[in-house]
Structure formats: C-alpha cells, structure tokens
Amino acid sequence: MALFRTINLADQPPLIEGAGVFLRAPQAGDYAEWVALREASRAFLTPWEPTWPADDLTRSAFRRRLRRYAEDQRNDQAYAYFLFRSGDQVLVGGLTLANLRRGVAQAGSLGYWVGAPYARRGYMTAAVSALIPYAFTTLRLHRMEAACIPTNAASISLLEKTGFQREGYAREYLCINGQWQDHLLFARLRDSPRRR
Numbered sequence: 593m594a595l596f597r598t599i600n601l602a603d604q605p606p607l608i609e610g611a612g613v614f615l616r617a618p619q620a621g622d623y624a625e626w627v628a629l630r631e632a633s634r635a636f637l638t639p640w641e642p643t644w645p646a647d648d649l650t651r652s653a654f655r656r657r658l659r660r661y662a663e664d665q666r667n668d669q670a671y672a673y674f675l676f677r678s679g680d681q682v683l684v685g686g687l688t689l690a691n692l693r694r695g696v697a698q699a700g701s702l703g704y705w706v707g708a709p710y711a712r713r714g715y716m717t718a719a720v721s722a723l724i725p726y727a728f729t730t731l732r733l734h735r736m737e738a739a740c741i742p743t744n745a746a747s748i749s750l751l752e753k754t755g756f757q758r759e760g761y762a763r764e765y766l767c768i769n770g771q772w773q774d775h776l777l778f779a780r781l782r783d784s785p786r787r788r
C-alpha cells in the first residue's frame with residue numbers, strides 16, 4: 593500500500609536545486625570548509641543549537657557525523673544536506689529533515705543553520721522552499737514540523753515565509769545551549785499553499 597511504503601534511495605537526485613542555492617548530502621571533502629564556517633559562526637549559532645560536544649569540530653567527529661548521516665538515510669530516519677550558493681559553490685549552511693515517522697504519520701522535523709557571514713541574505717528561505725516539494729514528493733511526507741525558541745525572530749520569520757503555520761507551544765521541549773527550553777511548534781502540510 594503506497595501510504596506505508598518507504599522511499600527508494602535510487603529515486604533521490606544528487607542535488608536539490610533552489611533559487612540561487614543547492615542542497616546536497618555532506619561529503620568528507622566538505623570538512624575544511626564546514627569546520628571553518630562553524631568555527632567562525634560559533635557565537636552566532638550556539639544560543640540556538642544543542643551544546644556542541646568538545647570534539648565537535650575535529651576531523652574524527654566529522655567522520656562520525658557522516659557515518660551517522662549515511663546510516664540514518666539508509667534507514668529512512670533522517671536526511672541531512674549541506675547548503676551551497678550556486679554561483680560560487682560556497683558552503684553557506686545546512687538543513688536536516690530528521691526523526692522521520694512513517695506509517696500513519698509520514699512526518700519529519702526540519703532543522704537548519706546558516707553561517708554568520710551568510711545570514712539574512714535569503715539563502716535559508718531559498719533552501720527551505722526547495723526542500724518542501726522534495727519532502728512531499730520524493731520523500732513522500734505528509735507533514736513537515738519545525739520548532740523554535742520564542743525569541744528566535746529569524747527562525748519564526750523564516751517558517752512563516754515558507755508557509756509553516758504555528759500550531760502550539762511545548763514547554764521545555766528541547767535542550768538547547770545546555771538548557772531545557774520552551775518552543776513554538778510549527779508545521780506545514782503537503783497540501784498547504786506554497787507562499788514562495
């Protein structure tokens with residue numbers, strides 16, 4: 593029965609293209625660029641992310657990260673992408689569609705980040721807008737969820753611009769920057785109108 597079928601990895605394109613950006617699976621050769629961007633963006637990102645492990649930026653932790661991404665993808669549990677600017681193929685950030693629930697849910701949770709030098713230039717709006725049709729067609733999701741801290745104006749604005757609707761408020765929902773923090777819950781359904 594189609595509703596309960598998982599996806600065939602062969603269906604996946606090597607790149608997901610958006611307006612001025614493209615998404616692709618992280619590769620070992622991305623390490624130097626990724627570590628430089630994450631290091632340069634540490635102060636910008638850490639208030640909004642789970643605490644970075646002490647060895648997070650090391651090459652061996654990056655290798656483990658890639659192994660986990662590959663295994664999660666093989667098991668249809670999560671899909672991780674790095675985000676590149678099309679013009680010069682510079683790495684600008686990343687997105688993950690995680691915690692996929694198949695069966696009668698067909699849902700997944702969206703997470704994202706951009707490097708500080710690339711913030712507020714529309715890159716993540718373009719990336720999320722490109723991922724949405726992919727998630728609802730190739731990955732066959734019915735529902736994309738996202739959650740953010742109520743003071744995260746950038747994330748709220750991004751989700752509203754890309755057609756997510758606010759559905760609720762979850763107390764101490766995720767441990768972010770070392771503290772259990774309340775979150776706003778957003779979702780977008782397969783049949784929601786596209787705003788972009």
Ligand SMILES: CC(C)(COP(=O)(O)OP(=O)(O)OC[C@H]1O[C@@H](n2cnc3c(N)ncnc32)[C@H](O)[C@@H]1OP(=O)(O)O)[C@@H](O)C(=O)NCCC(=O)NCCS
Pocket residue numbers: 636637640641704705706707710711712713714715716717718739740741744745746747749750753
């Ligand atoms: C959230 C984040 C991914 C947005 O990426 P981005 O590429 O800067 O977003 P865009 O440029 O596409 O902008 C999306 C909207 O957010 C708004 N925005 C971006 N940064 C903002 C800020 N600091 N304050 C208020 N609004 C902001 C933009 O103006 C735009 O809305 P508009 O077109 O109506 O003006 C980025 O700010 C980020 O990585 N933040 C730190 C990590 C994080 O918050 N992760 C998500 C945790 S839930």
